[in-house]
Amino acid sequence: MSDREIIIPEAMKAIVERAGYAPAVKVGDTLYCAGQVGRTPDLQVIHDPEQQFVTAWESLRSVLAAGGCSFEDVVDMTTYHVDLAQHMPVFREVKNRLFPRGLCAWTCIGVSELAQPGLLVEIKCVAVRRAR
Numbered sequence: 001m002s003d004r005e006i007i008i009p010e011a012m013k014a015i016v017e018r019a020g021y022a023p024a025v026k027v028g029d030t031l032y033c034a035g036q037v038g039r040t041p042d043l044q045v046i047h048d049p050e051q052q053f054v055t056a057w058e059s060l061r062s063v064l065a066a067g068g069c070s071f072e073d074v075v076d077m078t079t080y081h082v083d084l085a086q087h088m089p090v091f092r093e094v095k096n097r098l099f100p101r102g103l104c105a106w107t108c109i110g111v112s113e114l115a116q117p118g119l120l121v122e123i124k125c126v127a128v129r130r131a132r
Helices: 010-019 049-066 084-098
Strands: 004-007 024-027 030-036 074-082 105-111 121-128
Touching: 010 049, 024 049, 030 049, 049 084, 049 121, 074 084, 084 105
Parallel strands: 074 105
Antiparallel strands: 004 024, 024 030, 030 121, 074 121
C-alpha cells in the first residue's frame, strides 16, 4: 500500500483533467501543495490584481482543507510574482488579511511569467497536519 494520497478538491477536477497534475500530494501528515493561482471556476484569469490574489489564497485554502490541513498547518511557502515591485503592496495586504502572520517560512520570488498570460502570482506550500 502506498503512503501517497493524491488530493483533488471537487472544484479543481477541470484543471487536473486539462493540465494533468495533482493540486496536492499527501504523504503521512505532510501535504505538498502545487502552486495556486487566481482563476475563475472555468479557468479564466481574474484580471483585477486584488481579486486574483484573494482567489489564489482561497484556492490554496481549498486544497489544504481537502488534505485535512489549514493555513495554520503551513510550514513553508514560496510565492512567485510577475511585476513583483508593482503588485507587492496589494499582495501583502491581501496576505496579511487572509493568512496568519509569522507562522511559516516564506520565500518570495519575482518571475517574468507564469503558466497563463495575465497571472500575477502563484502560491506553493508545504503543510504538516498538527494533532487536533
